[in-house]
Amino acid sequence: MSGLSLWLRYARASLAGQVRYPGAFALQMAGHFATTLLAFAGIWILFRRFGSLHGWTVGQVALFYGLVNIEFAIAEMAGRGFEIFGDAFLRTGEFDRILLRPRWTVLQVLGHQFRLRPLARLAQGAAILALGLAATPVRPALFTAPMLAWAVGGGVAFFLGVLIGQAALSFRTLESLEIVNVLTYGGVEAGQYPFDLYAGWFRVLMTWIAPLGAVTYYPVLAILDHPGVPPPAIAPLAPGLGYLFLGAMLLYWQSAVRRHASSGS
């Protein structure tokens, strides 16, 4: 059985526990959806008051907003095991059990929980993205659709990479790891807006070190055919940085696990 189908098995098992009370669950999701939607209402209010943002329209900003929320929601659904790794695996010694099973550690931690709660964020992100696409002229669907898929993949890879990096750090310390929130929740906040309004140091940091801009800003430039730096011809390549970031974090994870096996617990 391949890794993917095993992960699907894990996911199905984890759903069994989460939807034990479907009524209450649906209510919770609906409430979540409504309240997260208010975040975009805030942006909309600002547009009403100020008219435009650095030359961007509200429809264009909706593309950034929708894209980054979709990316983070999917990563959060799948990566929950890494998000709570320190508490759920290291404090409890459950990580030993992971090592006792003949599968890749990453696959098993991913399988720990498939979380449904971010569905609300996913739904609102998709809704806002759809509104944005309807309100804004973009390049033809033949380009835009695959470009969005490639960008979402890169974004999920980026956020998963952040969660995996956080889990790998927790082998060293279990304290103060909420600092990683600047890249997860802070990343979503930053990715909701076009990057050209940020200061230079911030853009460089968030594109080349933690490639958030590469999976939010540049792909949207590409589908808008928006003149900028880099030119729209190169922008489509940007989400690749998200995959590279995930790769680097996976290498870091592997070395942290190896070190853990030598230092013991």
Place this chain on the structure above:
Amino acid sequence: MTPADLTAYLSAFRARWQVTLQYRAAALAGVVTQIWWGAINLMVYAAFYGGTSAAPLTLPQTISYVWIMQGTLALMPWGCDPDIADAVRSGAVAHDLLRPVDPWWWWFCRAAARILGRLLPRAVLMAGFAGVLLPLAGLDRWALHLPPRVADAALFGVSIVLGLLLSACITVLLNVATVRTLSPLGANAVITPLSLILSGNMLPLALFPAAVQHLLLLQPFAGLGDLPCRFWLGTLHGPWAAAALAQQVAWIVALTWGGRLALRRTLCQLEVQGG
């Protein structure tokens, strides 16, 4: 309330306060996160303001507003008291409710101590960063500026204390909801986004459309952030200042009354169930 009772509540407060203050590393990490968050917000607001100044707040005012909001983030009622949530999960909450003290006051003191313990170190660090470090680094444009008059600063202090009491009242209500529904998830999921939006944390209330301004100022969450900020910025004077403080007090009284009622009903229910 007898003096002996008071001692019990005070010791509940002191214990909780000490426990919360111990998490220094967490406070530091929290402040770094808040600074980051604030920086993103400032850059976005600056872009929105562009050249225009046709907004109810000037850009420097908005910048101070953002820093105060980030520094007082611990004032938000983040949800039910985690210890109570654990007690509900394990069924030990009956012990808490059977103590020979008034549970509302007990929970209120715990909540107030926890909020204060989280608030104080974060607020001091944030004030040091945004009010001292930024100007020293030549970034005065992005810094937190002092209130225009001493009186404004004093009113700000009063308003923050009222906000703290208000937040503790809301936390007790969340505790009651948790005991009722046997899970903290529902109440917490609603209260967090609600308080972030309605307190002005996400967006200064003054920037909302003019049509809803009065409504926004009357709802309880305004007292958790927006009203204190207005005092700091010096935009509330005379009768308006009195009205703002009265608004906070009124909500504290209302939520205390409502919370005590809800708690009494829940306790009756518990007794009936024999839980």
Place this chain on the structure above:
Amino acid sequence: MPIPPARIVVEDLHKTYRIATRAATSPRPWPFARRAWRTIEALRGVSFVIEPGTITGLIGPNGAGKSTAIKILSGILRPSAGHVSVGGLVPWADRIRHVGRIGVVFGQRSQLWWDLPVEGGFALLRDIYRVPPDRYRARRDRLVDTLGLRDILDQPVRQLSLGQRMRAELAAALLHAPPLLILDEPTIGLDAPSKLAVRAFVQELNRTEGTTVLLTTHDMHDIEALAGRVIVIGHGRVLADSPFETLRATTLSGRRLTAEFDGPAPPLLLPDGVTPLSQGGQVLELGFDPARIAAADLIRALASAADMHGVVLSDVSITRPSIEEVISRFYERHGAAG
């Protein structure tokens, strides 16, 4: 694909830990503040060989290095020095292949999924261990029958009693038919019938399938019932490695004799190799060494002494020292007690 039998070779195993002396949970002013370190030698040169198809008990007081050894053998931990081979594999170097060939049961921890029915957990393990469906069905049915799990298959694990859960854990660890089964305190907290059931099952498994079993426990009755051989670890070294009977004979070989009379116990000139333990009223307790005096001779002496004093030796019982006594005496002698 036949899995090679699990011959375990452990050579000169060392493991040194570096631990923070200040408790990691105490709050520090700075997240990455420097910590003071202390090294602990958990294992200092452990060697043994375990032949396939045997049952071996690994015992020792708390903190002796047992669980470190178990962790290394199961591939979780990498030793500081030394060599291990289990069925030809080096556990930590070839972790995935190695753990696919072993089954591990922790008495203190569950490997099943709390919210899933037992059956669902088994199915997930089938996929994790890549057991082919037909082989899985046959295997599961056999385990379910021998362990009496039929009635609890569709119950969520959180609803099981401890005894039921432990039987389900055993089945879960054996679904992939591992040639080596590692049991870490498998009977802890169980009631007497459940303990007996676990022991009977392990014995049966070893007899019919030739599964190699490595067992750590603090319950010496597990050892007595199951293990042909015990390896005692203390202070990170092997203190003894022998059949249990040998350990008993060399540690505490004495017997205890209790004699009862129908009147006051008679005075007795004690033969060689006999020590008085207690005397009260009609009961006399003696310790003796069967290598120096045969039980029959001692009883004969007691009977004739009784005759002489006009009383009758009405009852005699001879007991061996309890296994707990043997082991604690052994730990004491090696200064390895807890």
